[in-house]
Amino acid sequence: MRFLRSAKVVVGLSILVLFVLVALFGPLIAPHSADWQASTSAFAAQPPSSRFWLGTDVQQHDLFSQLLSGGRDILLISLMAGVVATLLSVLIGVTAGYVGGIVDDLLSALSNIFLALPGLLILMVVLKALPQNMTSNPVTIGAVIALTAWAWGARVLRAQTLTLRNQDYVEAARVIGERKPRIILFEIVPNLLPILASSFIFTVIYGIGTYATLAWLGLVGGNTVTWGTMLFNAQNYGALISGWWWWYAPPALCVAAVGVALALLNFGIDEIINPRLTSARGSRGHRVRFVLGLTPVVRTPAPLAGTDLPLELPEEAAK
Amino acid sequence: MRTVLRRLGFYILAALAALTMNFFLLRMLPGDPLGAQLAKSTGQITPAELQGLEKLYGVGTHRSLVSQYLGYLGQLLHGNLGTSTSKSVPVTTLISTDLPWTLGLIGCATAVAFVVGTLIGILAGWRRSGLLDALLPVSTFFQAMPYFILSWLLLITVGFYGGLLPYSNGYDISRGSTVTPGWNASFVGSVISHGALPAMAIALASVAGWIMGMRNMMITTMDEDYVLVAAAKGLPQWRVAAVAARNALLPSISNFALSISLVVTGSIVTEIVFSYPGLGDEINTAIQNTDYPVLQGILIVVVFTVLAANFLADLVYVALDPRARREA
Numbered sequence: 001m002r003f004l005r006s007a008k009v010v011v012g013l014s015i016l017v018l019f020v021l022v023a024l025f026g027p028l029i030a031p032h033s034a035d036w037q038a039s040t041s042a043f044a045a046q047p048p049s050s051r052f053w054l055g056t057d058v059q060q061h062d063l064f065s066q067l068l069s070g071g072r073d074i075l076l077i078s079l080m081a082g083v084v085a086t087l088l089s090v091l092i093g094v095t096a097g098y099v100g101g102i103v104d105d106l107l108s109a110l111s112n113i114f115l116a117l118p119g120l121l122i123l124m125v126v127l128k129a130l131p132q133n134m135t136s137n138p139v140t141i142g143a144v145i146a147l148t149a150w151a152w153g154a155r156v157l158r159a160q161t162l163t164l165r166n167q168d169y170v171e172a173a174r175v176i177g178e179r180k181p182r183i184i185l186f187e188i189v190p191n192l193l194p195i196l197a198s199s200f201i202f203t204v205i206y207g208i209g210t211y212a213t214l215a216w217l218g219l220v221g222g223n224t225v226t227w228g229t230m231l232f233n234a235q236n237y238g239a240l241i242s243g244w245w246w247w248y249a250p251p252a253l254c255v256a257a258v259g260v261a262l263a264l265l266n267f268g269i270d271e272i273i274n275p276r277l278t279s280a281r282g283s284r285g286h287r288v289r290f291v292l293g294l295t296p297v298v299r300t301p302a303p304l305a306g307t308d309l310p311l312e313l314p315e316e317a318a319k
Numbered sequence: 320m321r322t323v324l325r326r327l328g329f330y331i332l333a334a335l336a337a338l339t340m341n342f343f344l345l346r347m348l349p350g351d352p353l354g355a356q357l358a359k360s361t362g363q364i365t366p367a368e369l370q371g372l373e374k375l376y377g378v379g380t381h382r383s384l385v386s387q388y389l390g391y392l393g394q395l396l397h398g399n400l401g402t403s404t405s406k407s408v409p410v411t412t413l414i415s416t417d418l419p420w421t422l423g424l425i426g427c428a429t430a431v432a433f434v435v436g437t438l439i440g441i442l443a444g445w446r447r448s449g450l451l452d453a454l455l456p457v458s459t460f461f462q463a464m465p466y467f468i469l470s471w472l473l474l475i476t477v478g479f480y481g482g483l484l485p486y487s488n489g490y491d492i493s494r495g496s497t498v499t500p501g502w503n504a505s506f507v508g509s510v511i512s513h514g515a516l517p518a519m520a521i522a523l524a525s526v527a528g529w530i531m532g533m534r535n536m537m538i539t540t541m542d543e544d545y546v547l548v549a550a551a552k553g554l555p556q557w558r559v560a561a562v563a564a565r566n567a568l569l570p571s572i573s574n575f576a577l578s579i580s581l582v583v584t585g586s587i588v589t590e591i592v593f594s595y596p597g598l599g600d601e602i603n604t605a606i607q608n609t610d611y612p613v614l615q616g617i618l619i620v621v622v623f624t625v626l627a628a629n630f631l632a633d634l635v636y637v638a639l640d641p642r643a644r645r646e647a
């Protein structure tokens with residue numbers, strides 16, 4: 001697969017697979033449950049030891065177990081946000097681009113407005129006001145985050161749909177008498193897939209960051225343990241000033257690592273959408289030199305494209 | 320001119336939409352959180368202030384929704400954002416002391432990120448050599464993690480363990496400090512040194528976007544014929560690069576509109592981490608005190624700031640690109 005040739009993609013994908021495995025099986029292999037306490041009388045965070053690999057927090061929770069079980073909800077929420085936001089952006093962006101006219105004007109204005117709204121701040125107000133049992137439900141949070149995240153994708157998809165709309169094959173389908181929903185679904189959307197994938201990944205990164213931030217501010221209720229709520233606890237108990245790095249560093253690094261892995265994956269997709277963006281270092285080890293005005297193409301043994309050129313020349317000469 | 324007016328019309332529409340959303344936001348949620356909170360806060364603020372809030376948001380009054388909404392817009396036109404339920408101070412007073420800090424921080428950080436990112440992007444797109452391209456994943460690393468984690472990282476390494484820069488508050492307020500707010504050297508110096516770390520966090524987080532956008536646009540632009548012509552004329556390399564860069568810069572400016580609200584919200588989170596005395600810290604306090612008037616007031620102010628910044632970017636774009644003027 002061409003996709004896997006890029007080192008960035010391979011690294012990103014492997015990190016991602018690791019974390020998905022943690023999300024799936026982490027709670028099962030964790031030595032203790034997330035709310036298990038080693039002792040109820042001690043009140044000092046223990047540094048990492050052979051018994052507690054990542055130490056404990058002030059309330060003697062095993063942080064390694066919390067880290068293993070804390071990935072599931074955050075990944076689920078960001079995945080949920082990504083799926084819902086992508087669906088919304090396809091619905092709004094592609095419709096706006098394909099239908100055009102007043103519909104386009106309205107939908108474009110709508111997505112531009114949502115783009116200008118500070119999503120995180122709105123989420124802060126909404127989550128503060130929602131009752132506790134709703135903010136602890138990952139599906140609710142994911143959907144709410146998605147509502148603030150679809151506009152970017154819609155804008156990009158609209159622009160791409162505009163260029164696809166007048167392509168010959170779409171024109172052909174229209175002439176045959178295909179109906180609009182069918183043309184959109186079977187002619188337009190498949191050609192939007194790379195952009196769709198890239199905007200999906202972008203939204204998932206946004207979802208992780210946003211959820212982690214909201215949880216860290218203590219706006220996510222309930223007893224669920226996620227990397228975000230671990231950071232909230234660490235902040236609340238002053239882990240930073242007390243030097244309990246084992247409390248805040250691992251969850252923070254996990255959130256960062258998932259984000260970086262997804263961003264690396266996005267690099268690969270960007271290079272597929274626009275092959276000219278590929279880095280100078282060739283994937284097979286040999287270096288390609290970029291010359292002004294020319295993007296070098298790595299030569300592959302293919303029949304010469306210019307063989308049919310001479311056939312046309314005599315005709316022109318005859319005129 | 321018509322382009323500018325059309326954009327202005329859009330921003331007025333957007334502002335109105337934001338105000339409407341702000342009005343209905345807390346009403347659509349289950350359990351009438353605003354009314355419940357106002358009922359609880361009778362002890363903390365004077366009855367007159369409470370009445371003002373009820374009038375502003377139309378809670379507890381028995382008017383129709385439309386007249387409540389119109390009343391709300393009228394109050395906002397008079398610059399009335401209500402009273403903080405926890406501090407018993409007008410929200411506008413709170414915001415006007417916080418806003419300069421936030422605007423200064425975001426302005427400086429964004430300016431630095433834009434200039435540095437664009438320059439690196441030009442070089443990376445021009446040279447496409449190993450070293451600069453290796454910088455791309457590194458800068459993405461900063462962009463892909465949430466703002467507060469990056470801020471923490473800097474706070475811990477540079478501030479807490481490194482001890483190189485102060486890592487909390489907007490200026491020296493420690494006991495025994497001789498700094499007094501005002502236009503004097505020690506205060507300005509203190510503000511700059513305290514702002515350095517949060518600004519660095521914001522700049523680092525947003526620089527990757529500028530680098531990537533500029534590099535990708537540069538690569539596309541370099542294949543244009545006019546760049547080839549510039550090279551064929553025998554112009555020195557850097558002049559050719561400048562020809563390409565000038566044109567590649569335009570999408571970067573229109574991308575500004577896409578990124579500014581993310582940068583602003585990110586900066587607000589950064590302020591919370593560094594206890595910077597701007598809007599971020601105010602929001603954090605308001606969240607802890609369930610102070611909806613302050614939250615909603617800040618929301619409005621941030622939306623207006625973002626829209627104003629967008630409009631400025633539009634003006635710059637129209638000034639730079641003759642095509643944008645002709646299309647109108």
